[in-house]
Amino acid sequence: MSAHTSPHAPRAFGIDIGGSGIKGAPVDLTTGEFAAERVRIPTPQPATPAAVAETVAELVGRFDLPDDTPVGVTFPAVVQHGVARSAANVDVSWIGTNIEHVLGEAVGRPVLAVNDADAAGYAETLYGAARSTSGVTFVCTLGTGIGTAMVVDGVLVPNLELGHLEIDGHDAETRASDAARDREGLDFEQWAERLQRYFGVIEDLFWPDLIVVGGGVSKHHEKFLPLLHLRAPIVPAQLRNAAGIVGAAALASRAARAAAGGTAS
Secondary structure, three states, X not given: OOOOOOOOOOXXXXXXXXXXXXXXXXXXXXXXXXXXXXXXXXXXXXXXXXXXXHHHHHHHHOOOOOOOOOXXXXXXXXXXXXXXXXXXXXOHXXXXXXXXXXXXXXXXXXXXXXXXXXXXXXXXXXXXXXXXXXXXXXXEEEOOOEEEEEEEOOEEEXXXXXXXXXXXXXXXXXXXXXXXXXXXXXXXXXXXHHHHHHHHHHHHHHOOXXXXXXXXXXXXXXXXXXXXXXXXXXXXXXXXXXXXXHHHHHHHHHHHHHHOOXXXX
């Protein structure tokens, strides 16, 4: 347990499902910190619904959770009303599958499923780099592709696949992702020119009040963020690898309060 968490603080449980690992921890919703040590189990191969559900059940079973603990799960897909509409780094049999039903049956409690980038972006607005910002926050992870999330006055706008915007005749992430930088041997100045073009289009379309940049490369933010000239402030993400778990837990708590007739904020 973190030194900053309280045993009496409201909690939810977050699970981050990725192509190589399934990670989970209880989250102190007051601080956004883990309330116990995170557990990671390798993602089964192939990552079919039945195999992933079994692993998720094993993960949850390692914690002594009260029955009323909300459970949120990130998933590497477009998630529409609990149903996977795509599949990245998991088995294609997930497409059309209700994630919430499959995993909820496995763990014996309600589960909220959310796109992984959405969960991470939401966490940054509650506990991370955008926690004091109102208006429109655009969160972007630069990695193998470009993951995006948008939160407007605390409300998540789900499944915005803005890494796939067509810019200058190209799918944006094929030119501006960190993988593209590595693949083409770009230095940070060359890559920043592509990021400038990408974020410039985002600004012209959505007029964000703040842009938050995550992904592993964000630890080198001082090498490229100062090279960008945008209307909105652009800052590095703060929660790093914890963001998915924290965001999933927070969204699950929000949904549980709304279902119970409480506030959804």
